[in-house]
Structure formats: structure tokens, C-alpha cells
Amino acid sequence: MAIIKEIQTSSPYYQQERELRNTVLLRPIGIPDFGWEMNDKISWHFVALQDDHVIGCVILCPLDKEKSRAQLMQMAVAGEHQGKGIGKMLVDFLMKFASKKGIKEVIIHSRSEVTSFYIQFGFSIAGEEFEEVGIKHHYLSVSLDN
Template sequence: MISIQLINTTNSLYLLEQDLRNHILLRPIGVPDHAWEMHDKKAWHFVAVENDVVIGCVVLNPLNPEKTKTQLMQMAVETNQQGKGIGKLLVKELLSFCMSNGIKEVVCHARDNAVPFYLILGFEIYDEPFVEVGIPHEHMRISIAD
């Protein structure tokens, strides 16, 4: 059974989340481990856990002092678990958290191959495409209804 848990950097699952982010997102593109953790202490971390193993994660970083605008970052699902709906579970839990906590907007920098995933979940493309860490990306966002 897969559970989605909200954790912080003091939770023992955080180390497993870091490892997942490093081997799924960073190492394949030549970025050093832990290179995208600058916001981790102030962010909310959602992890998909099965049998005490983190098989998916996403980070929600507040972008303003009021914490009404946030950025979805570092979305990763274990390679052998992709295509099973774990990413959707993570984002739906994240959006539910936003609704319950007065967050009005979530933005993300979506890799080109992830754009269809976010479109299905209700995100929209805005602004111009850009390149980040050598990969084409789109600016995407979703507004959270009251």
C-alpha cells in the first residue's frame, strides 16, 4: 500500500527523499548530488512511501512571505514505479494541502517531457519556454480555488 506523507528535513524519510532526487533527477544530467536543496528547510516535502521506502517525492517551496504563492519542485518517481499514478497521487495531495492552507497559486518549471503530465492535472503554460540545466522547460502554473 502506498501512502503519501508530508515531511520536513528532520524526518528520517528525508534522507531517502534526497537519494531519490539525486539518482532520478540530478545524476542523469550531470548535476552534483544535493545541488537543488537550497530551499529544503523552508519547503514542504511530500513523499510516496511503500514498505518504508520512498518511491516518489515532490517539494513545495513558498515564494512569498504570506506563503500564498509556491513552486512545485524536484518531482521524482522511482524508475520502476513510473506510469503507475504515483506522481498524480503526489500532486493531488500537494494541491489538497494548498487548498487547506490558503495557497492561491502553484508554479513549476516543467521539463518538456513532463508538460503533458502537468496539463492533465490542470496546470497551464505561461510565458516563454526556457532552458534550465541544459534541458528545455516550460513555465507552468495552477490557480487554487477557495
């Protein structure tokens, strides 16, 4: 059974998170390893752990000084653990965390093929489909009642 935990970039789990993001998100689309870490130092990091190994991760990046808006980014689940509810656990944890922190709105640049996954959490599509890193995306947002 996996557990979800918030970590810091100083955590030993952070290196496992980085490798998972490289494997699942970056390498398949030709982005160099560690090529999407520009927001890591200012973001909150959440990992799914099983037997002391990171099997899933997501980050929440504040978008304003007041930290009233944030972006869910870099969601990844190891291939052999996909379809087992790990992603749902990560998003549930992140959304509860965001609400406790007083964040009023969470946005996502969701790959179009997984947009329906986020809709189950109350996210709505805002605007037209767009291309980012060579992949079709939707802009999604949800307002939080704190």
C-alpha cells in the first residue's frame, strides 16, 4: 500500500522523484533529463511511497506572492503502478494541502489525453486546446473553498 508524503528538495526522496519525472514525463518526449526543474525550489513536492521507493509524484507551484493561486505540475506515476489509484491519491492529498494553505485556485496545463482524470476532482476546462512541449494540452482550473 502506498503512502503520500510531502517532501523537501533536500530529502533523499527528491532524487527518486527527479528520476521518475525524467523516466515518465521528459524522456518520452525528448526533453533532456532534469529539463523541467525551474520551479522545484519554490514548489511543494508530494511523493507516493511504496516500500521506501518513490512510485508517484506531483508538485504544486505557487503562482503569486500571496500564494493564493498555484499550478499542479509534473504529475508522474511509475508505469507498473499506473491504473492503481496512485495518481488519485496524489491529487487528493495535494488538493487538501492546497485548501489548508489557503490557496484559492489551482490550475493545470493538462495533457489532453488525461484531462478527464482531473475533471473528476472538480477541474474545468478553460479556453481552447493548446500545444506545449509539442503535446496537446488543456488549461484547467478549480476554485477552492477554504
